[in-house]
Amino acid sequence: MTTPIIQSSSISKHFGSATVLDKLDWQVMPGQVIGLLGRNGAGKSTLLECLLGLRETDSGSVRIYGEDVARLSDATRARIGYVPQKSDLFEWMTPRQMLGYFQALYPR
Secondary structure, eight states, rough: OOOSEEEEEEEEEEEEEEEEEEEEEEEETTTTTOOOOTTSSSHHHHHHHTTTTSSSSSSSEEEEEEEEGGOHHHHTTOOOOOOOSOGGGTTTSSSHHHHHHHHHHHHO
């Protein structure tokens, strides 16, 4: 049996009283191509950020290549690429802090 590239188990995320992700169980298998569709504010970016460990979930767990997203090895981090549409997630960082953050994600 093939191991999922991404596997989420019961992940939830709330912003105040708004539920964005509600106990989501999902997996992406090798070779699958996924398209996320939804209106603005539906939670597409939040989902990706939670799956990549860029935003903490309120509950549940995420694994990438079999590793907990909170403790990815350097080898697994090197296999991931992510280009956000907007950099709102990092607006509180200075450019130097942002470069340091991404350098820590990709040690090479």
